[in-house]
Amino acid sequence: MFKEFWPTISRINRRYFLDYFIVWLLALILFAWLQASATLPEPDSFYHAKMAELLGQGQILHQLPWLQETALNSSFVDHHFLYHLLLVPFVKVMPPLLGVKLATVIFASLAVALVYRLFKKFEIKWPFLFVSVLLVSQPWLFRASLVKAPVVLLSLVILSFYCLSHHRHWCLAVISFLAVWLYAGWPLIPAMAIIYILIIRCLEKFRKDDSIWFKVKSFLSVSKNQIVPWRGGLYCLGGVLAGIAFNPYFPNNLIFYWQQIVQIALINYQKVIGVGGEWYPYGFWQLISDAAIVCALLIVSWLLFIITIKKQSVYSWTWGLLALVFFVLTLKSRRNVEFFIPFSVIFSAFVFTNYFNKFSFNDLLTLVGRKWRVFFQISGLLIILIFAVHAPADVLAVKKDIKNGWPLDHYLGASQWLIANSPEGAIVFHADWDDFPFLFYHNSHNYYLVGLDPTFMYQKDPGRYQQYVDVTLGKQRFDLKQIIRGNFNARYVFLDSEHISFNNNLRLDPGFKLVYQDHEGKVYQIVE
Secondary structure (H helix, E strand, O other): OHHHHHHHHHHHHHHHOHHHHHHHHHHHHHHHHHHOOOEEOOOHHHHHHHHHHHHHOOOOOOOOOOEOOOHHHOOOOOOOHHHHHHHHHHHHHOOHHHHHHHHHHHHHHHHHHHHHHHHHHOOOOOHHHHHHHHHOOHHHHHHHOOOOOHHHHHHHHHHHHHHHHOOOHHHHHHHHHHHHHHOOOOOHHHHHHHHHHHHHHHHHHHHHOOOHHHHHHHHOOOOOOOOOOHHHHHHHHHHHHHHHHOOOOOOHHHHHHHHHHHHHHHHOOOOOOOOOHHHOOOOHHHHHHHOHHHHHHHHHHHHHHHHOHHHOOHHHHHHHHHHHHHHHHHHHOHHHHHHHHHHHHHHHHHHHHHHHOOOOHHHHHHHHOHHHHHHHHHHHHHHHHHHHHHHHHHHHHHHHHHHOOEEOOOOHHHHHHHHHHOOOOOEEEEOOHHHHHHHHHHOOOOEEOOOOOOHHHHHHOHHHHHHHHHHHOOOOOOOHHHHHHHHOOOOEEEEEOOOHHHHHHHHHOOOEEEEEEOOOEEEEEEOO
């Protein structure tokens, strides 16, 4: 009976893509469960919700007067433009903060489905197993649950890789164009294309040139009929250039990309100013601990890759290099783990498939010799054990982190008081740059000083930035009214309960009057 039942299921699956639906549905349920709380895991979520709301009202902002002490005040570039556009339907049909949570669930589950689609199209062995590893990786699961564009960019990277390897040039150009409009991380797509093309070109050269490299050609495997996709690379570059030039923010976007990609992402002012937590390094051992399943799989995959290097394809080389690059970048800035994890899983999937397409596990043990047999057997058992122990704990840890995030009404009380009691456009001196998203979402009636990243304020005027820091940390005790009112043109001060020294300075200064207070923060008004 089972023999008759299984072929029927297989035919239904091939016709209706039942396995795709199951993977997508499982991912959808998982991300929906993670988001089922009245909190958001990080402040930027509030900013993205507000920007989508404004865009839904037909406002394409070219200035951001809500950030008075940054260059964005007079020249703003929304490098998340397409991402905010994708959020618009969600924030229009329901409360914006709930809308962005639903959008995040859909975007993340679609990314997982596309990874599975990639595995199926390239005939990866055990695709569901590798997708499962991705779904229980704590760092990636948390990052994918943020209201951020990278999880959408991951989908575009996967699609662009498929188009490049299958010579779908116009599709690749369109995807590259959309990536530029989506998010400032768009250089990842041309970088992936360059790596892929260079690897194929090297293999071609190794085969043709009678040189020392010709002797090592067997270390890399590629079909004799493989064609270097130069044309695909040109279409990718064309799509990127079109996305930059045919852009609502051209030519100001050129300067902004330099600031965002080079100065903030690559150079990173973490040793000079207090940047966001995601820009600080991910400790090596902390990464191993947080992503134990993926790291264990990656170590075994690299060993298998080296041992069976003659069997490995251009695909495993491409994803292996991407995983290695993002491993280094993650050690520099922890936010890069959102790409390191999926790239490592995809690399591992190709490595195992490239070998086991022709050989069995017993062949591997014969190949590596008796000394390595015990290692691979123990490694396999350890990965299974780590998966069994870590998977439930990691998923629950992500759920806890999101639940312990920021309430949807964070700073709502102070914001409503300011709306009711201050003139429109009055500047609020706030004690933290990362207070801005909450205040901006609940109260666009007032203007603020700095937000999104402190680098924007530091670049505009380092001395003014340092003065702001000294005031908020309580180091500047005197002449506060002159500094806040005279230098920063602010009439109100908002601070949370953590700035004890700053609060004491204001409380003792006769130039300030406490006009609002709740459990989240206080508002002081300057006495004229």
